Amino acid sequence: MSHSALGAPHAPEHDHGRPAADRRRWVVLTLLCLGQFMLILDVTVVNVALPDIAADLHLDRATLTWVVTSYTLCFGGLMLLGxxxxxxxxxxxxLLTGxxxxxxxxxxxxxxxxxxxxxxxxxAxxxxxxxxxxxxxxxxxxxxxxPERAKALGVWAGIGGTGSAVGVLLGGALTSGPGWSWIFYVNVPVGVLILALLPRLVPAGPRRPAPLDIPGALLVTAGTAxxxxxxxxxxxxxxxxxxxxLPLAGAALCYAGFAVVERAGRAPLMDVTMLTRRPVLGGALLMLVATALLISAFFLGSVxxxxxRGFSAVRTGLVFLPVAIGTGIGAHLASRLLGHLGGRTxxxxxxxxAAAGIAPLxxxxxxxxxxxxxxxxxxxxAFGLGAVLVTAVTMAMAMVEPGESGLASAVVNTFHEVGGSVGVAVVSTVAAGGIEAGVPxxxxxxxxxAAVAAGVAAVLAVGLVPSDRPQIVGGPHGAH
Structure with a gap:
C-alpha cells in the first residue's frame, strides 16, 4: 500500500476515499501557494512604498536601498541551508519554523x-x-x-510572476490608503491562518538525521550575499x-571554496553534481533569466x-494588473503544454x-x-515569462528523488532570488541617467x-533544456 503525504495513517486507499483526499491535497496547495505568494510579494511590494518610508523614518538613499536588498540578501543567501x-x-x-x-x-x-x-x-x-x-x-x-504534480507545479510557478506584479499593485494601494506599514501588516493574518491550518492537513514526515555542513552553509551564504x-x-x-x-571577487572565491568543501565533506550541504544534470541546470538557467527579466521589467516600469510620467502609486499598480494576469495565463498554459510539447519547445x-514583447519598448x-x-x-x-517559469520549476524538480526535493527546490529558488538582483542591477545601471534625473x-x-537577454536565453535553451517531456519520479510507490 502506498501512503500519500496527506493520507491519514489508518485510512486505506480505496477509490471511494479519493475525492476527500484530492480536496485536501488542493487545499494544501492553496495554503502553500499563499505562503509563497507572501514571500514573492515582499520582493516588490516595498518598491512603490519607498518614498513614503523614507519620509516617515528619515532614511537616506543608501539606507533606503538596504530596505529592499537586506531581504533578498538573506532570502537568497540562506536558501540552500533552508x-x-x-x-x-x-x-x-x-516550513512552520520559517x-x-x-x-x-x-x-x-x-x-x-x-x-x-x-x-x-x-x-529576519x-x-x-x-x-x-x-x-x-x-x-x-x-x-x-x-500528472497532478505537473499541474500543481504550474500553479506554483505562476505564483512567482503574479506575486511580483501584484506586489506593485498592492504596494501602491496600501501606501496611498492606510499607509506603508500595512504592506507588512497584511502578512500577519495570512501567516497565522497557514500556521493554524497546515499542521492539520500535512503530517510531520520522517526525520533524516544527518550532520549539518556548517562550513559549506557559511561559504555558500557568504558567496551569494x-x-x-x-x-x-x-x-x-x-x-x-x-x-x-571586490564583493564579486569575494563571491567567486567563496563559491570556489564551497565546491572544494562539498567534494571533500562526508555530509555535504549539496551534491554539486546536481548542477551537472541537464534538467536541473536548464531549470536553474531558465529561472535565473526569466526572473531577471520579470523583476527588471517591474522595476523599470514602476520608476x-x-x-x-508622474503616475501615482495606485495608478502605477493598476498598470501592472494585466501583467499579473498575463503571467498567470502563461504559467497555466505551460503546465498543460509541457506534457505534450516537452520542456525545450x-x-x-x-x-x-518575451523577447517579442520587450523589444518594442x-x-x-x-x-x-x-x-x-x-x-x-x-x-x-509576462505571458511568455510565466510559461518559462513553470517550465523551469517542472524541469528542475521532475527527476529529483523525495529525499532531495528540499535541496533541489532550494537551488531553483536561489536562482530566482539571484535572478531578480541581476536583472535590477543591470537595467538600473543602463538606465542610471534617466532614473537619477527623472527623464526618459x-x-x-x-x-x-532585456530583449537581447531573452533572445540569447531562447538560443541557449535549445541546447541546454532536454527535449523530453518531464517524467516525474518518486511517485506514490517510490518508483524511479
Whole structure:
C-alpha cells in the first residue's frame, strides 16, 4: 500500500476515499501557494512604498536601498541551508519554523520606528523566507504525483510572476490608503491562518538525521550575499568600481571554496553534481533569466511611470494588473503544454514571446503611450515569462528523488532570488541617467538589453533544456 503525504495513517486507499483526499491535497496547495505568494510579494511590494518610508523614518538613499536588498540578501543567501534543513528535519517542521519567523518579522517591520529596527526585521523576513520557500516547494512535489504534480507545479510557478506584479499593485494601494506599514501588516493574518491550518492537513514526515555542513552553509551564504551585494552596488557605483568588483571577487572565491568543501565533506550541504544534470541546470538557467527579466521589467516600469510620467502609486499598480494576469495565463498554459510539447519547445517559445514583447519598448520615450504600448508589451512579455517559469520549476524538480526535493527546490529558488538582483542591477545601471534625473533617457536602452537577454536565453535553451517531456519520479510507490 502506498501512503500519500496527506493520507491519514489508518485510512486505506480505496477509490471511494479519493475525492476527500484530492480536496485536501488542493487545499494544501492553496495554503502553500499563499505562503509563497507572501514571500514573492515582499520582493516588490516595498518598491512603490519607498518614498513614503523614507519620509516617515528619515532614511537616506543608501539606507533606503538596504530596505529592499537586506531581504533578498538573506532570502537568497540562506536558501540552500533552508533546503537541507527541510530534507533533514522534515519539510513541514522547517516550513512552520520559517513561517513563524517571517510572520513575527513582518509585524516588527510594520511597527518599526527607525532604520535599525526596519532593516533588522527585513533581514529576519529573509531568514524566514529562506526556510519557508524550499520547504513549501518540497511539500508540493511530495504531496502530488504523476500528472497532478505537473499541474500543481504550474500553479506554483505562476505564483512567482503574479506575486511580483501584484506586489506593485498592492504596494501602491496600501501606501496611498492606510499607509506603508500595512504592506507588512497584511502578512500577519495570512501567516497565522497557514500556521493554524497546515499542521492539520500535512503530517510531520520522517526525520533524516544527518550532520549539518556548517562550513559549506557559511561559504555558500557568504558567496551569494557577496554576489547580490556586488550586483546591487553596480547600479550605484558602476561595474568597474571597487565597491562592485571586490564583493564579486569575494563571491567567486567563496563559491570556489564551497565546491572544494562539498567534494571533500562526508555530509555535504549539496551534491554539486546536481548542477551537472541537464534538467536541473536548464531549470536553474531558465529561472535565473526569466526572473531577471520579470523583476527588471517591474522595476523599470514602476520608476518610469512614477518619476517620468508622474503616475501615482495606485495608478502605477493598476498598470501592472494585466501583467499579473498575463503571467498567470502563461504559467497555466505551460503546465498543460509541457506534457505534450516537452520542456525545450515550451521554454524556447516562452523566451521568444518575451523577447517579442520587450523589444518594442526599446523606443520608449516621454511620449510613449502607457496603455497602448507599455502595458500591452509588458503583458505579452509576462505571458511568455510565466510559461518559462513553470517550465523551469517542472524541469528542475521532475527527476529529483523525495529525499532531495528540499535541496533541489532550494537551488531553483536561489536562482530566482539571484535572478531578480541581476536583472535590477543591470537595467538600473543602463538606465542610471534617466532614473537619477527623472527623464526618459536610458529606459529604452535598458529594455533593449532585456530583449537581447531573452533572445540569447531562447538560443541557449535549445541546447541546454532536454527535449523530453518531464517524467516525474518518486511517485506514490517510490518508483524511479
Amino acid at each position: 533546503g537541507r534543513l527541510a530534507d533533514t528535519f522534515g519539510a513541514r517542521r522547517t 513561517l513563524t519567523v517571517f510572520t513575527a518579522a513582518s509585524l516588527t517591520a510594520a511597527l518599526a520606528g527607525g532604520a535599525g529596527v526596519l532593516l533588522g526585521a527585513r533581514m 523576513q529573509g531568514v524566514g523566507a529562506a526556510l519557508l520557500s524550499p520547504s513549501a516547494l518540497a511539500l508540493v512535489t511530495t504531496t502530488f504525483h504523476g 557577496g554576489l547580490i551585494y556586488g550586483l546591487v552596488k553596480a547600479g550605484d557605483a558602476g561595474w568597474g568600481a571597487p565597491a562592485t568588483l 518610469y511611470l512614477q518619476h517620468v 515550451t521554454a524556447v517559445a516562452g523566451m521568444a514571446v 526599446g523606443g520608449l520615450d516621454g511620449g510613449t503611450g502607457v496603455y497602448s504600448v507599455l502595458m500591452p508589451c509588458l503583458a505579452v512579455a 533617457g536610458g529606459f529604452g536602452r535598458a529594455f533593449v538589453v
